[in-house]
Amino acid sequence: MKDQQYHAIGKTSIRKDGIAKVTGQEIYTTDVVLPRMLHARVIRSPFPHARIKSIDTREAEKIGAVCITPKDVPPLKYAERIVTIPSKTFKDRHVLTNTPRHVGEAIAAVAAESEDLAEQAAGLVRIEYEKLPPLFDAFEAMKVGSPLIHHTILFGQEEIHVKNNIAASREIVEGDIEKGFKEAEIIFEETFETGRVYHAQMEPKSVVCQPEADGGITVWTTTQTIHNVRQLLGEIFQIPLSKVNVKKVALGGSFGSSIQMNSVVPIGVALALKARRPVKLISTREEDMHDHCKYPSWIRLKLGVRKDGKLAAGHMRAVVDIGAHNTQAYPLLGCMAGWWVSLYKLPHLKFEGQAVYTNKVPACAMQGFGNPQVTFAVESMMDMVAEKLEMDPVELRLKNYVGLGETFWGQGPTVKSIIRSCGVDEMLRKGSELVDWKNKFNQKKTDGIIRKGIGVARGFHTSGAGAPMAGEVIDYSGSIVKINEDGSVDFLTALMDLGGGTLDALAKIVAEELKVPLDKVGISPVDTRTTVYDVCTHATRGIYCGGGALHKVTGQAKTKLLEFASRILQAPPHSLKMEVDEEAGQGMVYVDGVQGKRISVGEVAKTAQINDWGTIAAVDSLRQVSCPPCFMAYFIEVEVNTETGVITPTKALAYADVGQVINPELAKGQLFGGLYRGLSYALLEDTQYDETSGDLTSGGWVTDFKMLTANDLPKMENIEVHFTDTYEPTGPFGAKGIGEAALNPVAGALANAVYNAIGIRFKKIPITPEDVLEALKGKETAK
Secondary structure, three states, X not given: OOOOOOOOOOOOOOOOOHHHHHOOOOOOHHHOOOOOOEEEEEEEOOOOOEEEEEEEOHHHXXXXXXXXXXXXXXXXXXXXXXXXXXXXXXXXXXXXXXXXXXXXXXXXXXXXXXXXXXXHHHHHOEEEEEEOOOOOOHHHHOOOOOOOOOOEEEEOOEEEEOOOOEEEEEEEEEOOHHHHHHHOOEEEEEEEEEOOOOOOOOOOOXXXXXXXXXXXXXXXXXXXXXXXXXXHHHHHHOXXXXXXXXXXXXXXXXXXXXXXXXXXXXXXHHHHHHHOOOEEEEOOHHHHHOOOEEOOEEXXXXXXXXXXXXXXXXXXXXXXXXXXXXXXXXXXHHHHHHHHHOOEOOOEEEEEEEEEEOOOOOEEOOOOOOHHHHHHHHHHHHHHHHHHHOOOHHHHHHXXXXXXXXXXXXXXXXXXXXXXXXXXHHHHHHHHHHOOHHHHHOOOOOOOOEEEEEEEEEEEEOOOOOOOOOOOEOOOEEEEEEEOOOOOEEEEEOOOOOOOOHHHHHHHHHHHHHOOOHHHEXXXXXXXXXXXXXXXXXXXXXXXXXXXXXXXXXXXXXXXXXXXXXXXXXXXHHHEEEEEEOOOOEEEEEEOOOOOOEEEHHHHXXXXXXXXXXXXXXXXXXXXXXXXXXXXEEEEEEEEEOOOOOEEEEXXXXXXXXXXXXXXXXXXXXXXXXXXXXXXXXXXXXOOEOOOOOOEOOOOOHHHOOOXXXXXXXXXXXXXXXXXXXXXXXXXXXEOOOOHHHOOOHHHHHHHHHHHHHOOOOOEOOOOHHHHHXXXXXXXXXX
């Protein structure tokens, strides 16, 4: 199925940004320095819920600071994340607020000649607060009579009243759920919970803003979407988009935390416009931890199952604590339904989801957008079903999974397409053989201090959010390709590389399509003025959607190249072939079967210039009409110390279906990264709150937000990575995504392994040593 004659695709190469990154020459937002630049600080609420009675900036202004308060910024409500179509977008944000709804929310800001002076000025701003009653529990917040965190919000352009602090809700029904449960012979019902994880990306959110002479603004910022930032700034400050330019700079990780326009961006712009000077605003790590987290979840899952192992019906209720602001929880709920029903076949189903406001840090997308939460619940329950039926967990999954030729919900009920490539059978069968599954899973357990276990879980993620019918999510990419007169190639794209090497993969796609050496393909520095729209690097869409658009545009440039070459070689375009000549450092065009009729790509481009034929270039956009699942399976082995409660992952096998692998080493890196974050999600990471102060118990100190280290992971020699032999017919060169899929099933596999080791089912993560000891004590007491 896979063409192995590629010269760039599937080959390992040095990253194009590698030297710049390892030598410290890569430019991030924090590296941008402009003449006459001021430094900014933000004054943030120390209370989880309050009303501002007064703000006095006079003392700060006396030392030369430029100050802004809510009265100095546009009052309109907006949504930071505009990936969803406008009619389905919730808006509850202000640039600066008179009613802070979580500790750390921005109230005012200052800019001064130095960071020290800005810090001093921030300390001189005097604010008088009226404390309001806070809410820290989603179920308490939903009770009738609980104080409202938001009274009104915008849904599209319509102002709506918030009831019982419910920010958004969705109900999705297919089939006849009552009939389905009547047909079931065994009913399972359990509740699962997941925590509020901090993204802990390497780069805190930052912005540099330069006001322009024409009344416009130029912005360098931490973002996954330069065009959406541009559009929001134009909307908020009423500046024509032709005068708003967002520069694309390297991103020091994100994990989804910068899908939205970050709150520091309009603050920095407002300061720059008032000062008429450039302004740099860099978040501290503590501020960053008070800015965003992963959506926590409470999931009640009910499954009806026949004795032969076939699922008959399912009912899922999900409650998500979104914190103080709605970073588009409506599409999250739709996605959670989609993740659930696309894992296993459910003839009859009902999904009920509620997103609830609390006075906590706002939650936003993080590696999976609800998928790890749902997959943890479903994969845990699948093992429970298998045990009850006395069936092997692998066989139960093989009997029920949604696979080739079947309908896949992708990002929710409005994003449906047909699965055209699927490696689930291969990864479960071969994976179980490679880990000696049957022997290890059924191994008799001992009563020693160290108990060993093995667990399996499978999952997937989408490659974008495309479908035959456009849904609630905007999803298209655009690119520009230009062939230079020496045979090298420039490509321009607004697609962001979050650190995993997406742009390197795109360079390979260009090199392969034009048959030019990879080192002749250049990734151009760009901004919103030099690129066409790309929605966002999210939903594991970089390779499939961004790469798909680039592949389309490269093909158009290739058509023009061959038309020019046909004039030179005096042969029709359809008789021409292309190949790479690494020794000559050129792509070559030749007439198939005719000796001597051969010319380099550079010669074609140069001849076209000399003869005034024009530049060989193309620009276009592509909306993929599918979002193929990148399937994953994990087999994880653990040791549980019954005296300390410590769970130690000792071995892991990751099996991935990504279609054609574009860059093997970087794809493996994605799997290692997904395994690490998944294990840390399952075992340790969470943000706890002090309900007296309403602040994080860590205070935002990253030293007190515990994450796994290299010492807590299986040794490298004990981690196996495999890719299935699949080819995605709708993807560029048969490729689809991998990023978020690499994390989604990990927690489920870990929890299943712990159960296999000690016979205790943990339905809440993270599973801490204290949790293990308490459960073991309860188990002994029960005996």
